[in-house]
Amino acid sequence: MVASLVSLMSIVAFAGPASASGESVGSCVAEKFEESLHHHQGESDHVTSEDIHHVAHDEAVQDELEACLEAPSPILPELTEIIWGGAAFLILLVIMVKKGFPAVKGAMDARSEKIRADLDAAEQAKTDAQAVQSDYEAQLADAKTESARIIEEARVTADQLRTDLSVQAEASIAEMREKAAADVEAQKAQAIADLRAEVSGIALGAAERVVQSSLDADAQARLIDAYIDEVTGSNG
Amino acid sequence: MADSPTVGYADALFSVAEAEGNLSAVEDELFGFAQTFQANEELRSTLADASVPVARRLQLIEDLLDGKASATTASLISMVVSAGRANDLPSIVDAFVDRSAGSRNKAVATVRSAIDLTSEQRQRLTEAIKTSTGKDVEVKVVIDPSVLGGAITEIGDDIIDGSVRRRLNQLRESFR
Numbered sequence: 001m002v003a004s005l006v007s008l009m010s011i012v013a014f015a016g017p018a019s020a021s022g023e024s025v026g027s028c029v030a031e032k033f034e035e036s037l038h039h040h041q042g043e044s045d046h047v048t049s050e051d052i053h054h055v056a057h058d059e060a061v062q063d064e065l066e067a068c069l070e071a072p073s074p075i076l077p078e079l080t081e082i083i084w085g086g087a088a089f090l091i092l093l094v095i096m097v098k099k100g101f102p103a104v105k106g107a108m109d110a111r112s113e114k115i116r117a118d119l120d121a122a123e124q125a126k127t128d129a130q131a132v133q134s135d136y137e138a139q140l141a142d143a144k145t146e147s148a149r150i151i152e153e154a155r156v157t158a159d160q161l162r163t164d165l166s167v168q169a170e171a172s173i174a175e176m177r178e179k180a181a182a183d184v185e186a187q188k189a190q191a192i193a194d195l196r197a198e199v200s201g202i203a204l205g206a207a208e209r210v211v212q213s214s215l216d217a218d219a220q221a222r223l224i225d226a227y228i229d230e231v232t233g234s235n236g
Numbered sequence: 237m238a239d240s241p242t243v244g245y246a247d248a249l250f251s252v253a254e255a256e257g258n259l260s261a262v263e264d265e266l267f268g269f270a271q272t273f274q275a276n277e278e279l280r281s282t283l284a285d286a287s288v289p290v291a292r293r294l295q296l297i298e299d300l301l302d303g304k305a306s307a308t309t310a311s312l313i314s315m316v317v318s319a320g321r322a323n324d325l326p327s328i329v330d331a332f333v334d335r336s337a338g339s340r341n342k343a344v345a346t347v348r349s350a351i352d353l354t355s356e357q358r359q360r361l362t363e364a365i366k367t368s369t370g371k372d373v374e375v376k377v378v379i380d381p382s383v384l385g386g387a388i389t390e391i392g393d394d395i396i397d398g399s400v401r402r403r404l405n406q407l408r409e410s411f412r
Binding site for chain 1: 349350351353354357360361363364365367368384385386387389396398400404407408411
């Protein structure tokens, strides 16, 4: 910053003398014309229109004036400009070499270092991201493997359970059939027994009523006599 | 087997009846009353009901036996009821009958029949039992219509069943 400000001031300071010492086309023409006019008037103190007319139509003067009209070199500046410009350039070059370049170089180095650090950080981040991605991919692979294992295990368990349930169901059905058959047999036997008991009850009831109605006093007496004979005949 | 109080009461009844000199009549009357007592639920519950005044229960006994039994029998029954032993009356009478028969060196043969036995039948049955078991017995007849016909004789633990009921039961068993 300081070097840039000094170089600008030097250009402004040296530009003034350089432009004042230069000759423009107008000044060249005016100087040649005035010089020719003085030469033409000689000892006279006054310049007349005739003098001017005479000088203006003088071919020699015209040649000199035309020489003034010739264009300056577009490449080579005036010598003073070259001197002042070169000096300013050297001063500016020295200042830049001493101050500017190291500052720019430091800034560039710092920026390069920062860029390098950023690149390193980006590289590290990329590496980390790749590591994380690898972990995720590994975990995903593990999860897929685990899920496949669980699904297979569940399928095996389901098959086993289905088989067990089928076996149990068949056993249960067989047991129920046997029980039903046994129940039927038991009910059948019970029904037969109930029927037999009912029939025997009816028959015995009828027999009892017949016996009671037929047992008159004589029959009772004969039964007692028969009983006494039975006791006698039992003999212990 | 009668328990000790029952035997004690039976011995007391026997002593009184023997002292009064009408043991045989008292024995028959007590045996008959015991059969009635067992067969009649209302009589049994009334005589055994402690909530009924004793005087009323004794009056009931007197009314039932008036003219049908000796005063000794009525007094002995009243004594048992007054002592609160009405429910034990059948077993007391059984023990009394055994005791009485035992005093005559005889056993008691309880004969259950649908009708009463004649004297001739009782005599023949007594002889038949002696022939069959070798025991001298006194026959006590219990009228039991459920026997239907024939008779059932119990001598101690021995039972001789010749009833129509038994034959019907055998027939019932044969149906099963």
